[in-house]
Amino acid sequence: MIEAEQWIEGLIEQAGWLGPVLFIFLHLIRPFLFLPVVVVCVAGGYLFGFLGGAVYSIIGLSLMSAVFYKLVNHFPRVGERMLKLKRKVAGERKMTIGQVMVLRVMPFVHFHLLSLYLMDMTKSYREYMHYSVLGVITPALLYTAFGEVIERMPWYESLTFLTVLLVLYAFLERRKKQKQEQSED
Template sequence: MDEQLSMLFVMIELGGIFAPIAFILFHTLRQVIFIPPMIVCIAGGILFGVTLGTIYSIIGLTINCLFFYFVIKKMPKTHRKLSLLKKRWFGEYRNLTVGQVTVLRLIPFIHYHLLNFCLLEKRQGLKDYLKYATITNIPLAFFYTIFGQFISQFSPTMMIVILFALCILVYILREKITIIKWKEFFKEAHQKS
């Protein structure tokens, strides 16, 4: 992974005026080479500074979400896998709120596209999905662009405290009502007896 990031730095430095475009494209293509979005956001802060790095990261992450929106509909196996993963992690009838997705994006080991999938299930239309995907990407880009260098210097205890605080925030921002359709509720009751 260090080689890929070194390649990114060289490409950006040689790119000149095309460097922001190359960075945004790298953000979009990073999923193919399995680089977490946080690392690319940190690199954006180093290369372009806080303001431009955050802006370019938001654009790259939003294009990534747009790409996911169109591709997931053409991949039914992946759609089913993400649906099963969502049910396993969050429960069958639990829908994540936009606030929860925003906070969960800050936790490094939460699957980025699983959160995109949760947004897609909640907001079916392209306009709503893209709006909320952009909103949830802003704290991710901002946090990791600014604080990325400092996070690596945190002690393990501090990291556990931060993760615990984020988990509490996810719980507080949860959806307070669960709606189960009549047929689904009685289908489960019928299967149990």
Template structure:
């Protein structure tokens, strides 16, 4: 066993011990304790608070308590900034810890459904991070470590986390501020209370709105996967939805690919119904027209046997896979239809 592996094991044990200690003393994390400590720190109080928030995130302590405390101690504006910065720092540290300690092991060991899940997360990248920050499907502290096991770019993770945690941070910070004002008997308590409730209502409504707006990615294949399936002579039809000129142009076309330009697809669907349970792989220059074609085919009842080829003929050529050039039997009649944009 090499030294690097021993170091990783020691770090895992140290982290586990720190989490256990933090959980045991979690009841001491109160507003009164934080207030006294930050006052003693003077001008370094905000930095101390953000450090505590970051450490608490790494050690699985509840962030909601600290977020409320940030609003009570620093007010709605500065409190939101300190809460958001501390939470993002902690989330980044947890992400890096997981990536350093376990990502290589997970890459070697994962398979089946877990592998598909990780690949799906990596495919969406920052969009998945944004979605999970707005819609808390998983516990925040656990999610930070889980995302570190993927190959999402660190910069994308940090930016998406900071921006899309803002609505929740603002709402709960203001709630902490309003609660402190209520206890202190400040002015405008009714207005502040109503505003806090309104912000919480917006945050509660966001998951429903995001679920409606977020459409599932269409089923797809990479050009490498397509090439492998063609080499195995699987029952797959490559449907090229470019114009005839593009089909025989510089990018060429895949051997035996069927050309039906996107403008012709609606009235030529019967050509694709051969009674067999085959996969239809839709390809164009990149992927824009392929996605439109996929939508038309799904509406026409072609079921689950549809795949969008990611990157299209551009990616196919980039990989150096074989192509054919030249005319097409229906070139003359198809050219009269015009070229799709």
């Protein structure tokens, strides 16, 4: 994996003005290379600086969301496989859009699994893309800006960061249940 990252880095650096295009394309093929989102975003910050890396990552992740939506809707087998994965991982669990947004920030949470949740919660492609783009901004900014910090954090700081995100997720879950109970009354 390290060799693949070095090869990709060298290719983008030598590409000149085509570098950003190749980097955005890397986001599109990332799932096939089994590269986590965090790795690609951190690479964007390293190669293009914070602003460029964040913008290119937002564009790439947004395009990936659009491609995923089209694949799932145009190829039923892809959709069925992803739904099986969703059921296997999360069962019939329901989430709010806020919870999906929090999970998008967590490193190594399956990007497309969360996209399936967004597809279930939204009524149209436009609404799905609206929330998808909003959902990739925070991780793109966070991983691009703080990627090296997150990667080099001692285990106890990483665990603290993960705990804060899990508490935020649980808070949103509790709030969702309270709203459901209030609407039933």
